Amino acid sequence: xxxxxxxxxxxxxxxxxxxxxxxxxxxxxxxxxxxxxxxxxxxxxxxxxxxxxxxxxxxxxxxxxxxxxxxxxxxxxxxxxxxxxxxxxxxxxxxxxxxxxxxxxxxxxxxxxxxxxxxxxxxxxxxxxxxxxxxxxxxxxxxxxxxxxxxxxxxxxxxxxxxxxxxxxxxxxxxxxxxxxxxxxxxxxxxxxxxxxxxxxxxxxxxxxxxxxxxxxxxxxxxxxxxxxxxxxxxxxxxxxxxxxxxxxxxxxxxxxxxxxxxxxxxxxxxxxxxxxxxxxxxxxxxxxxxxxxxxxxxxxxxxxxxxxxxxxxxx
Amino acid sequence: xxxxxxxxxxxxxxxxxxxxxxxxxxxxxxxxxxxxxxxxxxxxxxxxxxxxxxxxxxxxxxxxxxxxxxxxxxxxxxxxxxxxxxxxxxxxxxxxxxxxxxxxxxxxxxxxxxxxxxxxxxxxxxxxxxxxxxxxxxxxxxxxxxxxxxxxxxxxxxxxxxxxxxxxxxxxxxxxxxxxxxxxxxxxxxxxxxxxxxxxxxxxxxxxxxxxxxxxxxxxxxxxxxxxxxxxxxxxxxxxxxxxxxxxxxxxxxxxxxxxxxxxxxxxxxxxxxxxxxxxxxxxxxxxxxxxxxxxxxxxxxxxxxxxxxxxxxxxxxxxxxxxxxxxxxxxxxxxxxxxxxxxxxxxxxxxxxxxxxxxxxxxxxxxxxxxxxxxxxxxxxxxxxxxxxxxxxxxxxxxxxxxxxxxxxxxxxxxxxxxxxxxxxxxxxxxxxxxxxxxxxxxxxxxxxxxxxxxxxxxxxxxxxxxxxxxxxxxxxxxxxxxxxxxxxxxxxxxxxxxxxxxxxxxxxxxxxxxxxxxxxxxxxxxxxxxxxxxxxxxxxxxxxxxxxxxxxxxxxxxxxxxxxxxx
Numbered sequence: 001x002x003x004x005x006x007x008x009x010x011x012x013x014x015x016x017x018x019x020x021x022x023x024x025x026x027x028x029x030x031x032x033x034x035x036x037x038x039x040x041x042x043x044x045x046x047x048x049x050x051x052x053x054x055x056x057x058x059x060x061x062x063x064x065x066x067x068x069x070x071x072x073x074x075x076x077x078x079x080x081x082x083x084x085x086x087x088x089x090x091x092x093x094x095x096x097x098x099x100x101x102x103x104x105x106x107x108x109x110x111x112x113x114x115x116x117x118x119x120x121x122x123x124x125x126x127x128x129x130x131x132x133x134x135x136x137x138x139x140x141x142x143x144x145x146x147x148x149x150x151x152x153x154x155x156x157x158x159x160x161x162x163x164x165x166x167x168x169x170x171x172x173x174x175x176x177x178x179x180x181x182x183x184x185x186x187x188x189x190x191x192x193x194x195x196x197x198x199x200x201x202x203x204x205x206x207x208x209x210x211x212x213x214x215x216x217x218x219x220x221x222x223x224x225x226x227x228x229x230x231x232x233x234x235x236x237x238x239x240x241x242x243x244x245x246x247x248x249x250x251x252x253x254x255x256x257x258x259x260x261x262x263x264x265x266x267x268x269x270x271x272x273x274x275x276x277x278x279x280x281x282x283x284x285x286x287x288x289x290x291x292x293x294x295x296x297x298x299x300x301x302x303x304x305x306x307x308x309x310x311x312x313x314x315x316x
Numbered sequence: 317x318x319x320x321x322x323x324x325x326x327x328x329x330x331x332x333x334x335x336x337x338x339x340x341x342x343x344x345x346x347x348x349x350x351x352x353x354x355x356x357x358x359x360x361x362x363x364x365x366x367x368x369x370x371x372x373x374x375x376x377x378x379x380x381x382x383x384x385x386x387x388x389x390x391x392x393x394x395x396x397x398x399x400x401x402x403x404x405x406x407x408x409x410x411x412x413x414x415x416x417x418x419x420x421x422x423x424x425x426x427x428x429x430x431x432x433x434x435x436x437x438x439x440x441x442x443x444x445x446x447x448x449x450x451x452x453x454x455x456x457x458x459x460x461x462x463x464x465x466x467x468x469x470x471x472x473x474x475x476x477x478x479x480x481x482x483x484x485x486x487x488x489x490x491x492x493x494x495x496x497x498x499x500x501x502x503x504x505x506x507x508x509x510x511x512x513x514x515x516x517x518x519x520x521x522x523x524x525x526x527x528x529x530x531x532x533x534x535x536x537x538x539x540x541x542x543x544x545x546x547x548x549x550x551x552x553x554x555x556x557x558x559x560x561x562x563x564x565x566x567x568x569x570x571x572x573x574x575x576x577x578x579x580x581x582x583x584x585x586x587x588x589x590x591x592x593x594x595x596x597x598x599x600x601x602x603x604x605x606x607x608x609x610x611x612x613x614x615x616x617x618x619x620x621x622x623x624x625x626x627x628x629x630x631x632x633x634x635x636x637x638x639x640x641x642x643x644x645x646x647x648x649x650x651x652x653x654x655x656x657x658x659x660x661x662x663x664x665x666x667x668x669x670x671x672x673x674x675x676x677x678x679x680x681x682x683x684x685x686x687x688x689x690x691x692x693x694x695x696x697x698x699x700x701x702x703x704x705x706x707x708x709x710x711x712x713x714x715x716x717x718x719x720x721x722x723x724x725x726x727x728x729x730x731x732x733x734x735x736x737x738x739x740x741x742x743x744x745x746x747x748x749x750x751x752x753x754x755x756x757x758x759x760x761x762x763x764x765x766x767x768x769x770x771x772x773x774x775x776x777x778x779x780x781x782x783x784x785x786x787x788x789x790x791x792x793x794x795x796x797x798x799x800x801x802x803x804x805x806x807x808x809x810x811x812x813x814x815x816x817x818x819x820x821x822x823x824x825x826x827x828x829x830x831x832x833x834x835x836x837x838x839x840x841x842x843x844x845x846x847x848x849x850x851x852x853x854x855x856x857x858x859x860x861x862x863x864x865x866x867x868x869x870x871x872x873x874x875x876x877x878x879x880x881x882x883x884x885x
Binding site: 069070071073076077090091093159163164167171260261262272274275276278279 | 577584649728743744745767
C-alpha cells in the first residue's frame with residue numbers, strides 16, 4: 001500500500017502549484033499487479049490452462065452430449081474412437097463425458113471449499129492479530145483444529161449429518177455441502193496463522209498509527225489499511241487451497257465417504273481406473289492429467305500473484 | 317454325501333515311522349500366502365471372520381473336514397460315524413467319535429477325549445461369545461467314554477449330527493492351554509488366543525494381529541512326511557487387485573485368497589504366466605436383500621424395525637414392486653461384467669448342493685422389462701413427469717447400499733440403469749467393508765441395521781447341510797435394537813408358515829424329504845421377493861505355478877489340506 005500512499009503525496013504536491021510536474025500517468029494498483037503478473041510466464045500459462053479447463057467442463061457437455069452415467073456394456077473397455085474420444089470404462093461408460101462431468105464437481109468442490117476456508121482463516125487471522133484480547137483464545141482454537149484428527153472427525157460428521165442433509169437437499173447436493181463444509185472447516189488454520197503474523201507486523205506501522213491518531217474507527221482501519229496489505233498471502237493460500245481441496249475430495253472418494261459411486265469426480269475416476277491400467281490406460285491418464293494440470297496451473301497462478309502483489313518485488 | 321472314507325488306524329501309526337520315500341517334512345522352504353484381509357486372532361471360536369478361521373486352520377484341526385467335493389473326511393478320528401457303522405444312534409440323538417490314537421499336541425502332550433469335551437464346554441459357555449455356537453445348538457452333553465472315545469448327545473433328533481467338530485470353524489483346542497479362559501475371560505486371554513497350540517501341520521512362531529502370521533512346520537505332526545514347507549508366512553492387508561497381482565504378475569506370493577476382481581483384470585494378469593486362477597462353486601450367492609420395514613430416519617428408534625408388522629416399508633411392502641425389481645434385472649450382464657467364469661446366474665438363495673437347488677424360480681433368469689412394467693402399471697404405479705413411478709405421493713426411489721468393491725459398484729451401476737427402465741429411481745451408496753460387515757453397534761451403516769431400501773452382499777454357509785442357513789429367515793432372527801442388532805434376517809421377513817417349515821426341517825431325517833422342505837423354504841423367500849438372488853459365486857483364488865496340492869475348497873477353510881501343499885520343482 002506504500003505505492004498508493006506515494007501516489008497520494010505526488011498528487012498533493014501537484015495541487016499546491018509548486019514546480020514538481022506529474023510525469024507518470026495515473027496507475028491503479030491492479031494495473032500494476034497485472035503488468036507484473038504478465039511478466040511471469042508460468043502464471044500466464046497457468047491462467048490459460050485453467051481457463052481452458054473451466055471452459056471445457058462448463059460447455060463441453062453441451063458439445064459432447066453422451067450421458068456420463070449411461071452404461072453400454074457391449075461397448076466396454078474400448079480405446080479412443082470418434083464416438084468415444086477418451087474410450088470407455090469396463091461398464092461401457094463414455095470417459096470423456098465422465099471427465100467433463102467429474103471436472104464440474106471437482107472444480108466446484110475446490111473453489112467453494114477454498115472460499116469457505118479462506119473467509120474463515122482471514123476472519124480469524126485478522127481478529128487474532130488486530131485485537132490483542134482475542135489473539136490468545138483464537139490462536140488456541142487454531143491449535144485445537146490443527147490437532148484434530150481429520151478422519152474420525154469425518155466419520156462422525158458423516159454419521160451425524162448425512163441423513164439429515166440427504167433428506168433436505170437430495171443425495172448429491174447434500175454430500176456436496178457436507179464435503180465442502182468439512183474440507184473448509186479443516187483447512188483454514190494455515191491461512192489464519194499466516195494472516196495473523198502479517199497483521200501483527202502491519203498494525204505497528206506508521207500509517208496505522210497515523211490512522212489511529214486521526215480517530216479512524218477500528219473497523220475502518222482493518223478494512224482500509226490492514227486488509228489490503230495482507231491480501232498477498234491470502235491470495236496465495238487461496239490458490240493453494242483450491243488444489244488441496246481437489247485432492248482432499250479425491251481422497252474422500254477413495255474412502256467411500258464422498259459422492260455416490262456412480263457420480264463421477266476426478267478423484268473417483270482415477271481410483272476406479274487404477275486396476276484397469278494395463279487394459280485401458282486412458283482411464284487413468286485423462287482424469288490424472290486433469291487433476292495434475294489444474295493443481296499445477298493454480299499453483300503457478302498463485303506464484304505469479306504473490307510476486308505481483310508484493311510491492312517489494314513488483315517493478316523489478 | 318455321507319460316504320465316509322475308512323482310514324485304518326494303522327495307517328497313522330505306519331505314517332509315524334514312514335520312510336517318506338517321496339517327500340520329507342520341511343524341505344520346500346517358505347510358503348507365502350497373501351490374505352488381503354489380515355487375520356486378527358488365532359482362535360476361531362472368538363472370531364466369525366473367514367480370515368481368522370483360515371489362519372487358525374493351519375494350527376488347530378476339527379475331528380473331521382469337508383473335502384473339496386463336500387464329503388466329510390476324517391482328520392483326528394479313525395472313521396466318520398454313521399448309522400450304518402453304529403457311530404450315530406438310530407434315533408439320531410447321539411454321535412460317537414473314535415479319536416485316532418497316538419496324536420500329540422505341538423507341545424508334546426497327548427491329545428485325548430478330555431480336550432474334545434473341553435472344547436465343547438468352552439464354546440457352549442453362555443458368557444463365552446463363541447462364534448461357532450450354532451454348531452453346538454441342541455447339544456445336551458459331550459462326554460468322554462474313554463481316553464479316545466467321545467459321545468455327543470443331542471436334545472432332539474439330529475438327522476445331520478455333524479455340527480460340532482466338523483469343519484474348521486469348530487476345531488479342538490487344548491484343554492491345558494485354555495482351561496483358565498472360560499466364559500467371560502475368553503477374550504482377555506491374549507497370550508492363548510494369539511499363540512494357540514494345536515495338532516495341525518504348522519505351529520505359530522510369530523503373530524502380529526492385523527498384519528502377519530509366521531508359522532513353522534509342527535515337528536510333532538502325525539504324518540512324518542508332512543508338511544512339505546518348513547515355514548509359512550501369511551501376510552494380510554492390501555486389496556483384492558493387488559493380492560492377485562502379487563501372485564499372478566510379480567510372483568511375490570504363492571497363494572492369494574478371495575479375489576473378487578473384474579474378470580478382464582484377472583485374465584490380463586494370468587497372461588503373465590506366473591500363476592493360475594482357480595475357482596470352485598459352493599453356496600455363495602450375491603443377493604439383494606429387500607427392506608420390508610420402514611427405514612425412514614424420522615422414525616428414530618423404530619427405524620427399520622418390525623414392530624409386529626406395523627412398520628411396513630412405504631413401497632417395498634407391495635409384492636408387485638418386489639417382483640418387478642427382480643424381473644427387470646438382466647443377470648447375464650452382471651455375470652459378464654463382474655464375474656466371468658467365477659459366476660453363474662441364479663434365482664435361488666440356496667443354490668447348492670445340487671439336491672437342494674430349486675428350479676421353481678427360473679422365471680428370473682431372463683430379463684423381462686415389459687412384464688415388469690406391466691406389473692407396476694397394473695398395481696397403480698404411474699410414471700411421473702421425470703419418468704419415476706409414483707402412487708399416492710410415494711415415489712419409487714430407492715437407496716441401494718453395499719460394501720466398497722469395484723465389482724459391486726459396477727453391479728450397482730448396471731442395476732440402477734435396469735431399474736431406471738421400469739421407472740424406479742436408485743441412489744447408490746457404498747460403505748467400507750470393515751464398517752458394513754463390522755457389526756459395530758454405534759455405526760448406522762452396518763448390514764444388520766440396514767438403514768436403506770435394498771442392500772447387496774454375498775453370504776454362504778459352511779458344510780453341506782442348509783438347515784441352519786435356511787433358519788436365518790425366521791421371525792425371531794430379525795436384527796433389532798432389542799437383540800443388539802444381531803441376526804441374519806436382514807429383510808425382516810416374517811411368515812409363520814416359513815417358521816413351521818424351519819422347525820420341520822430340524823426334525824426330518826431322510827435326505828430327500830429334507831431337500832423338499834429346504835427347496836420349499838427357498839421358493840417362499842424368492843416368490844415373496846424378500847431376497848433377490850443375483851449371482852451364484854465361485855470362490856476365486858490364485859496360486860503360483862510352482863505350488864502344488866492346492867484343492868480349492870468351498871465347504872471348509874481354504875487351507876484345509878495345507879499339509880499336502882508342496883513346491884513343484
